[in-house]
Amino acid sequence: QVQLVESGGGLVQPGGSLRLSCAASGFTFSDYAMSWVRQAPGKGLERVAGISSGSSSTTYADSVKGRFTISRDNAKNLLYLQMNSLKPEDTAVYFCAKCLASWDTWDYWGQGTQVTVSS
Numbered sequence: 001q002v003q004l005v006e007s008g009g010g011l012v013q014p015g016g017s018l019r020l021s022c023a024a025s026g027f028t029f030s031d032y033a034m035s036w037v038r039q040a041p042g043k044g045l046e047r048v049a050g051i052s053s054g055s056s057s058t059t060y061a062d063s064v065k066g067r068f069t070i071s072r073d074n075a076k077n078l079l080y081l082q083m084n085s086l087k088p089e090d091t092a093v094y095f096c097a098k099c100l101a102s103w104d105t106w107d108y109w110g111q112g113t114q115v116t117v118s119s
Contacts, residue, residue, distance in 0.1 A: 002026040002108040004096050009113030016086050020113060022079040022096030027108075030054070030074035033099035035106065036081045038092035038115075048094075049081060050103035059103055064090075086117045 008020040020036070035050040049070035050059045058070055069082040079096050094113050097106035 002098065004098065004108060004110035006094065006096055006110045006113040009094060009115045011116045011118065012086055013119050014087060014117055016117070017082070017084045018086065018115060020081040020083065020094055020096075020115075022110060024077045024079065024096075024098070027098065029072075029077040033103065034070075034072065034079050035097045035099055035103055036068075036070060036079075037095045037097050037106070037109065038090075039095070039112075040089075040092040043092075046092075047104050050099065051079070083115070086115075088117045091115060091117050 003025045005023045008018060012018055031053055033050060033052050035047050037045050037047050039045050048061045048064050049068055051070045051072055055072055067085045071080045092115060094115055095109045097109040100107045
């Protein structure tokens with residue numbers, strides 16, 4: 001069965017950095033685009049970044065452009081999100097998601113990892 005397991009979240013001060021990882025199993029990882037999605041307290045889902053199956057294309061939400069970088073290692077079935085210059089408004093639960101038909105439609109996602117940006 002499809003499994004997506006996120007790790008790397010935590011508490012970080014404003015301006016700091018974190019690197020999230022997502023371990024994928026149960027499907028041919030290299031065949032699918034993937035996204036990172038977040039949900040802030042009391043808010044809906046926001047797709048923050050997406051990457052094509054072969055890493056040739058990436059997309060970012062305007063709110064994170066220039067600060068976050070999505071990448072993947074298809075040999076290791078791993079998805080990453082490097083987050084720099086973190087802001088309090090980046091506080092959210094971050095999920096990795098297997099894309100279905102577009103960057104913004106997903107059929108599987110993980111349990112999420114909490115990122116808290118606070119001094």
